[in-house]
Amino acid sequence: MTGRKRNGSAGLLTAAVILLAGSSVLAQQRPAPDWPTEKCNRYRKAYEQALTRQGKQGLGTEFLASHDAFLASNCQARADVCARSKEELDLANRLVLMAMNSGMSSTFLPFYCRG
DSSP states (O other): OHHHHHHHHHHHHHHHHHHHHHHHHHHHSOOOOOHHHHHHHHHHHHHHHHHHHHOSTTOOHHHHHHHHHHHHTTTOSOOOBOOOSHHHHHHHHHHHHHHHHTTOOGGGOOBOOOO
């Protein structure tokens, strides 16, 4: 019975060492981005997917430039992307749904028409 306890303890110790080694390997991998950066990464991916599906036809230069500026700021710039054409509205609506499905709030999105 003593041999069994020893083997059981050794197995437990081995499992603990493996778990600790595994967590140390994970810790050495790239750190998880902060939440604002993670949201921007998710949004950027959604934007690229939506553009691939829809294309840029019907999207105005002002809309695209404002959106590119938002992405370039790591999604921190003031919401200033105004969707006017049918295609811009379709893209904006698609991005809103994709953002909500990715766990972002509506206040994150860059869409706002001033004046």
